[in-house]
Amino acid sequence: MMAACSKGKISNFKVQEQLFNSLCRSVLLYAVVMWGCKKMEEIISFQFYFLRKLFYLQNEVSRWKILLETNARPIENSFLNVLSKFLNRLRSKRKDSLIFGCYEMLIKYQSKMNPKRSWTCMVNKVLEEWKVPILNLNLSHIATACQIKKIVASHRLQAINHLVETMCSRQNDVYSKLKAKIGSEKYLNSNLNFSAKKLIFQIRINLNYVTHAGKSCKLNGSRSGNYSICDIFNLQDNEDVYHVMYKCPHYSGGRFLFHRDIYRKTVNRDNYLLSIDWSNEKILSNIYKFWSYAMKVRNFLSTY
Numbered sequence: 001m002m003a004a005c006s007k008g009k010i011s012n013f014k015v016q017e018q019l020f021n022s023l024c025r026s027v028l029l030y031a032v033v034m035w036g037c038k039k040m041e042e043i044i045s046f047q048f049y050f051l052r053k054l055f056y057l058q059n060e061v062s063r064w065k066i067l068l069e070t071n072a073r074p075i076e077n078s079f080l081n082v083l084s085k086f087l088n089r090l091r092s093k094r095k096d097s098l099i100f101g102c103y104e105m106l107i108k109y110q111s112k113m114n115p116k117r118s119w120t121c122m123v124n125k126v127l128e129e130w131k132v133p134i135l136n137l138n139l140s141h142i143a144t145a146c147q148i149k150k151i152v153a154s155h156r157l158q159a160i161n162h163l164v165e166t167m168c169s170r171q172n173d174v175y176s177k178l179k180a181k182i183g184s185e186k187y188l189n190s191n192l193n194f195s196a197k198k199l200i201f202q203i204r205i206n207l208n209y210v211t212h213a214g215k216s217c218k219l220n221g222s223r224s225g226n227y228s229i230c231d232i233f234n235l236q237d238n239e240d241v242y243h244v245m246y247k248c249p250h251y252s253g254g255r256f257l258f259h260r261d262i263y264r265k266t267v268n269r270d271n272y273l274l275s276i277d278w279s280n281e282k283i284l285s286n287i288y289k290f291w292s293y294a295m296k297v298r299n300f301l302s303t304y
């Protein structure tokens, strides 16, 4: 699936997310109520592993940015959905049914364990953390299907609010200023090819590398020595995305070809990301073409 997505055969993020949900998440969440509460962190990491790999983001990119940019459904929210449905189903099942047998096993098994590691304790621990009504063993307080929908929706809202809070508390981060509205960014579901989307994602999130058509170009800070500072014409400028896009004379040809509309504005390193119209597919496509030019120039330069 990853291969199909990254080769650009599937370039719409919504479709990629649906594929992830039906091919990967469904496997991961199979029988998850038995073990999931103990392994919450692993389950969550799995989703970020997928998203990082898809957009070629390294570990330093924080989770809140990835979730805000993509508006992906947090996997713990899907887990909560599965768990509450499991508990709800128990109510209507006969005591001798298989599913009830499973539940009884889980409860029985815990008497042999450290009470703090028991199944109910783990379930209640995560539910409490998510501010969801906790479970009692005779199942009398379990929500109905309709209530479950509400609980799951409000949990998801909580998760989004938490992201927004994180964003507000990081006012100095350019991304916080960039993200005007909550929801997935338009370009992710546009007709741009997936390589271009990856590159736009990386630039928006303000990384010091970009990937272009499967090749990665590491800029300032990721290489030592001569690469980190561009000394052409005694500029002594840090080589970062801004430098390549706006400053370095090496790439002026590319700027002239693809970038004229964004160079009409005077910008600086701190505000250039804010000056780009990210909803304009034409501009984004030109940024991608510019980088294609820039990478070629860069390759050529590095052979000296």
Ligand SMILES: [Zn+2]
Residues within 6 Å of the ligand: 230, 231, 232, 239, 243, 248, 249, 250
């Ligand atoms: Zn330069």
